[in-house]
Amino acid sequence: MATERTFSILKPDATARNLTGAVNAVIEEAGLRIVAQRRIRMSDAQAKKFYEVHAERPFYGELVEFMTSGPVVVQVLEGENAVAKYREVMGATNPAQAAEGTIRQKFAKSVGENTVHGSDSLENAAIEIKQFFDEKDIVG
Numbered sequence: 360m361a362t363e364r365t366f367s368i369l370k371p372d373a374t375a376r377n378l379t380g381a382v383n384a385v386i387e388e389a390g391l392r393i394v395a396q397r398r399i400r401m402s403d404a405q406a407k408k409f410y411e412v413h414a415e416r417p418f419y420g421e422l423v424e425f426m427t428s429g430p431v432v433v434q435v436l437e438g439e440n441a442v443a444k445y446r447e448v449m450g451a452t453n454p455a456q457a458a459e460g461t462i463r464q465k466f467a468k469s470v471g472e473n474t475v476h477g478s479d480s481l482e483n484a485a486i487e488i489k490q491f492f493d494e495k496d497i498v499g
């Protein structure tokens with residue numbers, strides 16, 4: 360297995376409930392290293408671009424509105440098999456289907472307000488990281 364980087368967002372429902380540290384603890388306990396992290400307010404343009412693959416979905420407007428409704432924490436995570444590992448640690452998109460001990464099982468409120476985002480492939484991870492971080496700000 361190779362060392363990989365994946366992109367993570369702690370969503371507005373997480374920051375609103377002061378869960379940054381609790382979510383980060385689950386990430387770190389799983390062996391993933393937080394090699395870059397920044398708390399930002401996502402602009403409407405940033406959210407629309409980030410989720411443009413979902414532009415035709417009925418929930419797109421709601422998703423963009425939610426992601427711009429409060430602060431988010433954008434992160435780069437590094438580790439062995441990081442893309443798949445983080446998806447496992449997050450749990451299913453719908454918290455009702457998320458496995459015991461996963462971030463979404465522990466903290467998510469609904470399929471929309473589901474606490475975290477993680478890249479779905481290594482290719483998308485690189486694209487997503489570039490949208491929010493300069494290489495010089497990633498310290499492995």
Ligand code: CMP
Nearest residue numbers: 418421422452470471472473475476477
């Ligand atoms: P995320 O991994 O950030 O990528 C797309 C997001 O769309 C997903 O997490 C969910 O939060 C959101 N999403 C998926 N299905 C729905 C839905 N039915 N209603 C609202 N949001 C959804």
